[in-house]
Amino acid sequence: MKGEKHSFGFLTYSLGGVIVLTLISGIFLLVYYVPTFVQAFPSLQKVNEQVPFGWLVRRVHGAGGGFLLLLFMLHLFRVFFTGEYKSQRASTWVMEVLLVLTAAWAQFTGFFLPLSQEAYWGTAASLSAVSTLPWMGHSLVDFLRGGRELGGVALGRFLSMHIGAAALMALFFLLHARAANPYRKGDAPSSSEAKNLWGLGLVSLLLFAAVSLKAGWFTDPLRQATNPTVSPEGINPPWFLIFLPEAFSYFHSAYPTLAMLFWLLILALLFGLPYFDRNPEKGPLQRPVSLSLGTALVLGFMYYTLVGMAGAHYGEKVVLPGNQLTAAEVRGAQVYSLKNCAFCHQVLGHQGRREGPDMAVVRQRGRTAEWVQRFILNARLYQPGTTMPKYEISLEDLEALSAYLLSLDPTRRTFQAVDRQSLLDFGVPLGSAEKK
Template sequence: MWKKIKDWIELRIGLDELVRTQLREYRVPKNINIFYTLGFVAVVAYVIQALTGFFLLVYYVPQSEHAFRSVQDIMTKVPYGWLFRQMHVVGSNLMVIVLILHLLAVLFMGSYKKPRELTWTSGGLMLATVFLFCLSGFLLPWSQLSYWATTIVTTMPTAFPYVGDFVANILRGGDYISGSTLNRFFALHVALLPPILVTLIGFHLFLIRRIGISSSPFGEAIEEAEPWVGYRHEQYQGQPFFPHFFLKEIFMCMVYFVVMFFFITFMPTFFVPDDANIQADPLRTPTHIRPEWYFLAPYQMLKLIPNKFLGISVQVIFVTVFLLWPFIDTKEKKNILKRPFLLGVILCCLALWTVLTIWGRY
């Protein structure tokens, strides 16, 4: 009976062939390290966000009069509601951290170079989409924290002359954060951003399968020996992706869950502080208001540069250079240790980002 079902499926879908070509015969370079698993961890992190988000959606009420109460009910009355909410909140922060680490790994390994330019740019667009996810999701609990943090972030575009106020008004659905903003952000969060991110992930993964994973410039040289001539990853003698490398990816996903449950168990208020448990009150500004940690650096930069237009222009230039980086850095040399100037610039940018983030926090 089982064989009959298997044959029926095999004839129509060719599952065995798919598993053979896509898993067992698929090869990855021998010298890739644990940092090459972070993209997979990001995929898993997004799946967790989508699943926990779905469960939250069952009880969440997207109206400003009821949103706060519904989230409190999820935390206190719905069976395991607290767990799904904590997984979603902690997961959103961890996903940003995983993406930053993935991006740094790709940057330091020089994996964005020809022919992987579009892999990088699609990754950059995914990072921007994830930030939009975080921005829109943060307002949904309609707490003091979410209301005022969103007020700050949505004020940032107003530094742009002419179009700034228009963009901010479109985002907020008015001059300030209101029930209309909540409706807009809810629609963005659950209806528009998920298909955009899924499409981008599909494109990113397609490119990775099409071109193959790059070999590491550190350790045993593989690709460096001869110039890149075409799509030859199918032929080269790497290690099997399945189960060898796949097990490493699963191990890193376990580490991800350990970190997530560490926060949920031992530091449950780290990402859900006191202000997150007070209903939004547009008439009462809290003493310390600041955006989420990943928006602190641009926020602090805007505060420090007296000319707002200059401040926002610097950031737009930075984002453009970031997205187009593989088209700007076209040198073939992948090993960043052999390029001290570039290494210095990248380390300076990282130090600046860290200092601005800490400064913005305190």
């Protein structure tokens, strides 16, 4: 049981410390935070700018939460890959899984609370990925939001879920620490005391580095209050959810039943691991099945995270039809770019997230200019529950936009990709466009 002792000492002491720090800083923030749609962002701005050391408390809270999730994940990986779960009680493993899930839940709900553009749209993108879950996706998301809109009701729900998840996490942590505690009743923890101190020191150092160096990684930098009608130029879902939209995008619509079974199986395997895996061998070569499954999952997670990160910047180029454009079509492309429609749409398979359909469908589906314009003004009239926001666009720009969208002809293979900035500044620079 030597490994267990070590794992208890190092991780439990340092994690306990981080949990306490995160909870205390959270209570402090709760005093100043005003949970309404309009006030949330300015109230945190005030914490940053006017409350003494408020900025520090925000950073500690953000870094603490991020650290907890990261360390719980690493701990779970270690227990899995070293086979440590075979020498501990099965319920300890379940607790460790619950720790990761509650920490992730607290992170996800906390991410929304500052209501910056990043927070709002990062959450919107994550939720829209969840809504593609077969059968239950839409009702699940409606439940989380408390309706069809991501607004004030959602904020209240997210705040209470955030606090609830944090409380559950602390509870699971206590239970886990008790179950894994090897020093019961007077059994003095002498030899590993020094190691614990080292562990505590190391984690504090890392936390300190995270707080002081790159605060934007863990804490919302509060660049801009959210505007639910204007999607931002880039997207930053919480780091552990970057994989979600990409991993879900095809699989769910193509094979809904299979997808659902797959996720249920993963969940069952995750929680039930020590119950399924009765093989007492710990060596990597003796447990090829569970190790290759686990490795495949970890690699899949990393792969889709990378794909998601690569797609996080889009719309730097704007796709235009290859032929000569009318003035209205050029203006339309500019409006398309200004409104960041690429946040959810690709054009002819390029430059954008794939949340909505490729814009080439407009022509393919035989839409009229009038239909397109009405749709853009209020997509919910046509598709209740769609994530596409309502737009306020002048009539002239709206006509230009529909002209641009209708000029995208999927049957003609030529298009040009123009630099966003030069399109906005100069229109289409003749000759400098790349032809494909």
